Amino acid sequence: MSKALDPRRANDPRDFLAVDGLLDEDERAIKQTVRRFVVDRVLPDIAGWYEEGVFPRDLATEMGSLGLLGMHLDGYGCAGTNAVSYGLACLELEAGDSGFRSFVSVQGSLAMFPIHAFGSEEQKQEWLPQMAAGEAIGCFGLTEPDSGSDPGSMRTVARRDGSDWVLNGTKMWITNGGIADVAVVWARTDEGIRGFVVPTTTPGFAASNIHAKASLRASVTSELVLQDVRLPESAVLPGVVGLRGPLSCLNEARFGILFGAVGAARACYEAALDYSLSREQFGRPIAGFQLVQRKLVEMMVSVNRSTLVALHLGRLKDAGRLTPAQVSFGKMDNVRQAVEVAREARNSLGANGITLEYPVIRHMTNLESVYTYEGTNEIHTLTLGQAITGLAAFR
Ligand code: TGC
Ligand code: FAD
Numbered sequence: 001m002s003k004a005l006d007p008r009r010a011n012d013p014r015d016f017l018a019v020d021g022l023l024d025e026d027e028r029a030i031k032q033t034v035r036r037f038v039v040d041r042v043l044p045d046i047a048g049w050y051e052e053g054v055f056p057r058d059l060a061t062e063m064g065s066l067g068l069l070g071m072h073l074d075g076y077g078c079a080g081t082n083a084v085s086y087g088l089a090c091l092e093l094e095a096g097d098s099g100f101r102s103f104v105s106v107q108g109s110l111a112m113f114p115i116h117a118f119g120s121e122e123q124k125q126e127w128l129p130q131m132a133a134g135e136a137i138g139c140f141g142l143t144e145p146d147s148g149s150d151p152g153s154m155r156t157v158a159r160r161d162g163s164d165w166v167l168n169g170t171k172m173w174i175t176n177g178g179i180a181d182v183a184v185v186w187a188r189t190d191e192g193i194r195g196f197v198v199p200t201t202t203p204g205f206a207a208s209n210i211h212a213k214a215s216l217r218a219s220v221t222s223e224l225v226l227q228d229v230r231l232p233e234s235a236v237l238p239g240v241v242g243l244r245g246p247l248s249c250l251n252e253a254r255f256g257i258l259f260g261a262v263g264a265a266r267a268c269y270e271a272a273l274d275y276s277l278s279r280e281q282f283g284r285p286i287a288g289f290q291l292v293q294r295k296l297v298e299m300m301v302s303v304n305r306s307t308l309v310a311l312h313l314g315r316l317k318d319a320g321r322l323t324p325a326q327v328s329f330g331k332m333d334n335v336r337q338a339v340e341v342a343r344e345a346r347n348s349l350g351a352n353g354i355t356l357e358y359p360v361i362r363h364m365t366n367l368e369s370v371y372t373y374e375g376t377n378e379i380h381t382l383t384l385g386q387a388i389t390g391l392a393a394f395r
Pocket of ligand 1: 247
């Protein structure tokens with residue numbers, strides 16, 4: 001008879017609900033591969049990149065060769081994994097830094113997805129293989145200086161001029177903008193909102209990076225100015241008209257974020273656990289004090305609960321049953337949980353919690369952006385309110 005496990009030590013503090021056991025072999029292998037990439041290629045340098053405010057563009061091709069770019073899309077050089085694997089990759093990347101998950105979200109879900117879902121065959125052939133390889137970088141221009149939560153109020157316009165389109169307007173807060181080779185830009189037309197595939201070398205297109213950010217510093221965030229940008233008819237995404245186009249892309253990216261936030265929270269919880277076990281005050285490890293244990297337990301419960309929510313939503317997506325409001329549930333709750341975990345972890349590290357020698361303050365400040373972008377906490381709350389009452393309270 002096998003010796004019974006000591007019930008006091010039967011659980012892995014880093015996977016308390018044994019969620020890893022719910023993954024299949026391929027999913028576990030992808031998770032491990034991305035975790036290794038983060039440990040080897042991101043963690044050694046991330047504090048420096050964060051401090052300097054740079055994103056290491058060189059790593060794009062490495063992420064491409066790992067199949068992380070547009071990984072849940074089929075064909076055109078994309079890996080074609082299931083949705084859960086895409087989510088797990090986002091989780092592991094964000095355990096490194098939200099900037100890396102952002103890069104992958106924007107490239108795969110916001111720039112490649114619209115071309116894949118709504119693009120012409122010519123657009124797909126031209127852009128997707130090089131984007132999947134990380135040789136071309138994409139960005140997604142929806143938000144404007146006066147049009148954030150309400151993208152339907154955008155002012156960027158595209159008007160027909162003979163067989164061409166001419167675009168004018170300004171896009172704000174655009175991830176990857178300054179390093180992009182191609183921008184998917186959403187603009188108002190006589191027919192409704194349409195998407196345009198804009199090579200960033202097109203005359204009249206300019207990107208300037210936003211500096212002095214105190215969050216997501218290892219990520220490029222830019223303003224895009226389009227002044228009489230002339231594009232051929234072939235630049236428009238033929239497959240969609242209306243706000244449904246960009247909002248469909250957001251569903252994909254928000255799905256990655258609801259997994260990613262768990263990664264940031266897990267990294268914070270693990271840092272707090274390790275620190276509390278080794279830091280001694282009053283003659284013993286602070287992890288032995290009841291108030292510290294309470295914080296650690298709250299963090300652990302939160303991380304496990306968010307992981308289960310993410311995995312459940314991933315399984316729904318793979319079964320083709322995930323609704324946009326369910327994505328809002330995950331984005332709203334997992335990100336707010338992560339914000340709270342990061343804050344508690346920061347506190348647990350005392351003064352060391354404010355230095356970049358530990359990952360926590362970096363995650364904590366990053367998560368402030370994650371709380372705001374891809375639909376703020378309030379917008380997802382209202383989306384859920386509408387879903388359960390049938391009443392829209394946005395306006
Ligand atoms: P509304 O009248 O409700 O809808 C207009 C049309 O869109 C359809 N629709 C959706 N389609 C797909 N997915 C969704 N989630 C959809 N939500 C709505 C809807 O059926 C309708 O279609 P049709 O064919 O009948 O015309 O639109 P509204 O103007 O009332 O707005 C609704 C609201 C507020 C929820 C929406 O505008 C919204 O989500 N606002 C938040 C904006 C946002 O999230 N921006 C993110 C920008 S990108 C970014 O932040 C990248 S961060 C970098 C990174 O990811 O790392
Ligand atoms: P606002 O919409 O002005 O909101 C301000 C506050 O008012 C928020 O708290 C909001 O919740 C609240 N509010 C607004 N409307 C309501 C309402 N009806 N009811 C209750 N409260 C409300 N955009 C892109 O298009 N592409 C990108 O790649 C991209 N990357 C980003 C990267 C970073 C680092 C950041 C910070 C943002 C990025 N964004 C991007 C923009 C992001 O999507 C917007 O910031 C976000 O949608 C919110 O818009 P806003 O900042 O204009 O805030």
